[in-house]
């Protein structure tokens with residue numbers, strides 16, 4: 001008997017990655033569709049009736065849950081709060097919930113209310129679950145670390161999403177990476193042997209996307225697209241041919257290691273196939289740190305020259321950087337900023353080192369007794385550490401905040417964009433096609449960014465960009481719009497952090513100040529504390545109004561926590577107060 005299955009992708013909080021504030025310029029709701037769920041959908045039996053709600057583009061209505069027999073969810077750690085709300089809603093309607101994807105796979109013990117965990121790669125675990133479900137004997141956990149041959153993975157059900165709501169479509173070519181960076185959870189989730197799809201399978205997926213109207217930006221989501229170079233080199237000429245026959249409908253981008261720069265043939269093949277951007281895991285310019293984290297592939301060449309070679313070949317470089325390694329030298333903050341500026345990397349995702357569950361780093365820090373709490377799953381703007389760093393934690397956090405605020409100071413950001421515009425080789429497939437979406441973005445950008453607080457820097461960039469590369473206006477506008485997202489993220493993240501740190505500092509000093517209050521002064525002290533609490537709370541609420549409403553909840557949590565701390569102090573003091581003498 002067929003089931004009515006509802007696939008739900010929980011909401012993601014705004015992060016540097018989400019691009020939330022840039023998407024508004026192009027009238028899109030989210031960056032990418034949930035490829036994991038689309039792939040799972042394709043593996044379900046044909047008689048299952050499947051619908052999908054991606055909560056990042058539409059709300060999850062109670063009626064949708066009510067109508068389903070079974071709710072299947074996929075999530076990353078960063079979606080855990082939203083996932084908890086989805087589970088609660090399903091329970092309210094008495095529906096069975098199935099959870100899969102990276103968060104449950106690495107941390108299912110921490111998730112409550114789920115009926116069936118179908119972990120690891122669905123190719124291995126889903127068929128067993130479906131068979132048991134049909135027999136009415138589905139178990140609580142399906143787990144199997146086996147690494148399936150993805151040459152048999154079916155084409156994702158792209159027909160389930162409305163492509164117009166996303167700024168980019170997504171495809172996967174390979175899983176796994178041959179390297180062994182200490183902090184990485186990819187190799188734990190997907191293994192160290194890169195598994196690839198066949199050429200015809202990949203082209204079929206391109207066809208499927210094309211048929212549902214997919215055009216424009218396309219993310220090949222592999223963690224290391226060049227993990228199996230021999231196979232990639234067989235694939236790329238075919239993709240180039242496919243693109244050429246259809247007048248290059250897709251502008252592709254992917255993730256790779258820096259060693260891409262050493263392979264001219266591969267870079268040229270990628271450019272011919274329509275790749276115009278790669279995301280590199282650079283992590284740090286400090287060679288000693290690269291050595292100690294096991295990122296040997298980044299030591300083979302001078303990384304600055306590598307970035308320039310890739311840009312000069314025709315692909316923008318965006319990259320990830322990490323602070324908080326044990327071997328980070330004192331001057332690492334300035335060196336990271338210097339490297340990113342010199343290299344002309346506008347999209348620089350700088351995060352604090354996070355010990356993700358089930359990684360080599362996690363196991364080492366656990367053995368050293370240095371783990372402190374769970375990861376929030378978001379290392380680019382959560383200003384908390386989940387381990388005890390070697391560098392003084394205060395110094396590390398202050399340095400990190402400085403790096404963020406410097407890098408996303410409009411003048412600094414636009415300087416990198418200009419550098420990139422000047423060094424990027426243009427070719428037939430690299431420049432953005434100007435469609436209605438691009439024109440709309442340009443018009444909105446002109447209006448909103450002209451009247452923004454960084455208007456001068458914006459205009460200087462547009463004018464200088466136009467004179468430097470007149471045919472790359474669309475790229476320049478895209479960079480400016482992304483900049484808007486980064487500036488807004490940075491401003492809000494730092495403002496919320498300021499509120500949190502101020503309140504924590506005040507709470508600590510109040511705790512110290514009430515440690516030795518003389519018995520006779522307790523009553524007076526309580527009155528003072530209550531008045532002080534109310535003044536601080538009012539001041540912070542006023543400050544909160546300057547914070548974007550997406551972030552206000554974090555500031556309000558900090559205010560609520562401050563209130564609880566002061567109320568506790570008052571209760572403790574009241575308990576010590578001598579009893580009133582009857583008149």
Ligand code: B12
Pocket residue numbers: 012013014015016017018019031032033034035036037039040072073074075076077078098099100101102103106118119120121122123126170172185186190221222223351377378379380
């Ligand atoms: C594309 C991608 C993104 C996209 C999001 C796209 C989207 N709409 O989902 C973007 C770039 C926005 C993104 C962002 C982030 N990402 Co991301 N991302 C990926 C990436 C590279 C590919 C995911 C993908 O599409 N894979 C292809 C599909 C087919 O595979 P899959 O989703 O894993 O699904 C398979 C199985 O997991 C399973 N499965 C999945 N769901 C379900 C559900 C059910 C019911 C079942 C049975 C099975 C099942 O079956 C599928 C087929 O085998 C992965 C790395 C990776 N290799 O998976 C990281 C990854 C998922 N991201 C990760 C992280 C940490 C982030 C960020 C939080 C990073 C940050 N520092 O801020 C951000 C935050 C999100 C935000 N606010 O925007 C982590 C998650 C770790 C974890 N344990 O939660 C991963 C694993 C990367 C890593 N280094 O660890 N990401």
Ligand code: SF4
Pocket residue numbers: 177178179180181184185186187223224257281
């Ligand atoms: S190169 Fe990237 S995907 Fe591969 S192990 Fe290192 S961090 Fe992980």
